[in-house]
Amino acid sequence: MVDYSKLHPETQLVQGGINRSGFGETSEALFLTQGFVYPDAEAAEARFKGEEPGFIYSRYANPTVDMFEKRMCLLEGAEDARATASGMAAVSAALLCQLEAGDHIVAARQLFGSCRWVVETLAPKYGIETTLIDGTKTEEWEAACRPNTKVFFFESPTNPTLALIDIAAVAQIAKAKGITTVIDNVFATPILQKPLELGIDVVCYSATKHIDGQGRCLGGIVLSSKAWINEKLHDYFRHTGPSMSPFNAWTLLKGLETLSLRVERQTASAGKIADWLADQNAIEKVLYPGRDDHPQAALAKKQMAGGSTMICFELKGGKDAAFAFENALEIIRISNNLGDAKSLITHPTTTTHKNLTEEARVEQGIMPGSVRLSIGLEHPDDLIADLDRALGI
Ligand SMILES: *Cc1c(COP(=O)(O)O)cnc(C)c1O
Numbered sequence: 440m441v442d443y444s445k446l447h448p449e450t451q452l453v454q455g456g457i458n459r460s461g462f463g464e465t466s467e468a469l470f471l472t473q474g475f476v477y478p479d480a481e482a483a484e485a486r487f488k489g490e491e492p493g494f495i496y497s498r499y500a501n502p503t504v505d506m507f508e509k510r511m512c513l514l515e516g517a518e519d520a521r522a523t524a525s526g527m528a529a530v531s532a533a534l535l536c537q538l539e540a541g542d543h544i545v546a547a548r549q550l551f552g553s554c555r556w557v558v559e560t561l562a563p564k565y566g567i568e569t570t571l572i573d574g575t576k577t578e579e580w581e582a583a584c585r586p587n588t589k590v591f592f593f594e595s596p597t598n599p600t601l602a603l604i605d606i607a608a609v610a611q612i613a614k615a616k617g618i619t620t621v622i623d624n625v626f627a628t629p630i631l632q633k634p635l636e637l638g639i640d641v642v643c644y645s646a647t648k649h650i651d652g653q654g655r656c657l658g659g660i661v662l663s664s665k666a667w668i669n670e671k672l673h674d675y676f677r678h679t680g681p682s683m684s685p686f687n688a689w690t691l692l693k694g695l696e697t698l699s700l701r702v703e704r705q706t707a708s709a710g711k712i713a714d715w716l717a718d719q720n721a722i723e724k725v726l727y728p729g730r731d732d733h734p735q736a737a738l739a740k741k742q743m744a745g746g747s748t749m750i751c752f753e754l755k756g757g758k759d760a761a762f763a764f765e766n767a768l769e770i771i772r773i774s775n776n777l778g779d780a781k782s783l784i785t786h787p788t789t790t791t792h793k794n795l796t797e798e799a800r801v802e803q804g805i806m807p808g809s810v811r812l813s814i815g816l817e818h819p820d821d822l823i824a825d826l827d828r829a830l831g832i
Pocket of ligand 1: 525526527528530551556598614623625626645646647648657658659672
């Protein structure tokens with residue numbers, strides 16, 4: 440038996456976690472079944488008691504979903520995982536499964552909108568207090584702690600301005616106080632950033648983004664130690680039912696096969712395009728973690744293996760200029776999705792971040808002229824030509 444944990448990500452992504460049926464199929468089998476039959480009543484009893492391995496019900500576990508979870512564990516270096524129906528199912532399960540009334544969360548305010556709603560609006564309804572801080576300032580994590588602080592939650596790079604949070608430093612503060620750290624690693628991808636190696640306890644993904652990478656289905660996953668999954672997530676997951684569909688797991692297994700190829704190509708193109716954008720007169724500012732003029736370039740080099748597939752930039756002329764520019768693009772399409780094979784652009788002020796106050800947006804560097812660009816698999820020269828033409832209009 441090959442030990443895939445010792446092999447490279449490229450090999451894990453293609454071969455890891457495969458559990459072949461008696462037919463010996465090359466491609467992963469799609470087990471589109473809700474339940475499983477038992478050879479006899481004794482076997483059913485033994486399986487329910489946990490004395491015999493085997494599947495019971497697809498809300499708990501399913502062979503295709505299991506292959507996806509095992510492949511992701513190999514890639515992330517995690518002991519165990521639970522795949523979910525969406526990225527938000529993963530984040531809300533990872534947080535709520537371990538919190539109770541009277542607990543306190545510290546979270547970076549630079550969060551994906553729905554993540555911010557979970558900590559800022561939903562959690563307080565259940566008696567869980569939340570403090571939002573500027574996550575890029577490491578000292579604010581320490582200062583926000585209270586005796587009842589149970590969880591630190593953040594993403595890095597942040598959406599949409601690609602600011603970075605010092606993952607190892609935040610994890611260290613949490614460890615010293617017995618606080619559990621949860622990271623949403625979507626923007627970095629498991630190819631460019633390994634939070635568990637930096638001391639993080641729980642990693643969440645929206646698999647909808649780079650892991651599918653071809654705009655087909657929703658999915659998510661929570662990865663951690665065996666102990667944390669068993670003690671905190673196991674029962675919550677079984678009884679609240681955020682499970683991933685086997686069909687989506689199968690699609691995402693196919694996505695994983697090309698994940699490293701896509702992320703590496705998209706990152707290389709993004710670097711080239713960010714450099715080109717920085718030279719254009721119509722552009723006020725480019726934010727890209729792979730560039731030396733990024734405010735946290737040194738931290739990017741320390742905790743990321745590449746500059747990201749995303750670029751944020753600000754057009755001179757505010758919202759009108761941003762809208763005229765977006766409308767003039769022909770190859771790059773307007774969409775709030777990201778990590779896709781197709782290049783996509785969005786205007787955060789009027790879409791993904793419209794619910795924040797103007798003041799909160801400016802605080803995060805989201806200006807009326809800011810746009811967020813997700814670089815796809817098209818040839819970078821064709822994308823630059825599209826951007827060039829649209830900037831000239
Ligand atoms: C998209 C996204 C989510 C939510 O994922 P869904 O699959 O849409 O539920 C969470 N966090 C970040 C950073 C995202 O980009």
